[in-house]
Amino acid sequence: MIRFTLFRVPIEIQPWFWITGALIGGAIGTTDQIGLMRLLIFMAVMTISILVHEFGHALTGRYLGGGSPRIVLWAFGGMAYNQGARLSRNHLFWMIFMGPAAGFILLALTLAVVFLIYGVQGGTWLTTLIIFNEPVGDPTIEALTLLRDHLPRFFILDALIWINFWWSVLNLxxxxxxxxxxxxxxxxxxxxxxxxxxxxxxxxxxxxxxxxxxxxxxxxxxxxxxxxxxxxxxxxxx
Incomplete structure (x- = not known):
């Protein structure tokens, strides 16, 4: 069990969170050092991304209704609690919605970097490859170089885009x-x-x-x- 506080919000990460994250990241099929590196990067990015999602709930709830927010990461993701908050239905909507919205914001920032570095053609090819496993268009030399010579950087982008797209979509x-x-x-x-x-x-x-x-x-x-x-x-x- 890991416990710490960030932005005055207590956070608890339960052991099952790591086990589930490893299974989602492909731990069962990991057989070499590159696979292990990809798994560890995936789990690190997953933790950050889910915390961003839960902070979307927690900080919005605290801003709109006060109370004492708390975040727990568990087997199937995370939960944000806001004990003592007084929220109208409209405020509850925004508190709930800002979780996926925070993920989409992180996704948008990541895509902005990808398209800035690799251009429209390269960015489109990389993004569709990562999200749908079916790239659209032709790759650029820079995009292919990323996959061939800069695997850690690609694994970080892969996890940031895949997790924040699909996690945010599924959550809605x-x-x-x-x-x-x-x-x-x-x-x-x-x-x-x-x-x-x-x-x-x-x-x-x-x-x-x-x-x-x-x-x-x-x-x-x-x-x-x-x-x-x-x-x-x-x-x-x-």
């Missing part, structure tokens, strides 16, 4: 307790309907991730969330 899906689900919960009444929406959406995403993209971790995560939301729906619908 309306599945509790993800941010999209928490936003939906603010506006869907009664609450058991939000749970049903979460269960159906989670099951759909799990099936698409497993069948369409062979993403085991994503399928397991959303399958688990779908099951948990459906059980909660059954207990609350009456």
């Amino acid at each position: 899906i309306p599945v509790l307790p993800l941010d999209g689900g928490r936003i939906a919960e603010l506006y869907v009444t009664p609450r058991h309907k939000a749970l049903l929406i979460s269960a159906i959406t989670g099951a759909t995403v799990a099936a698409v991730a497993w069948i369409g993209f062979d993403r085991l971790y994503t399928a397991v995560l959303f399958g688990y969330l779908a099951f948990r939301n459906y059980k909660d729906y059954q207990s609350k619908k009456w």
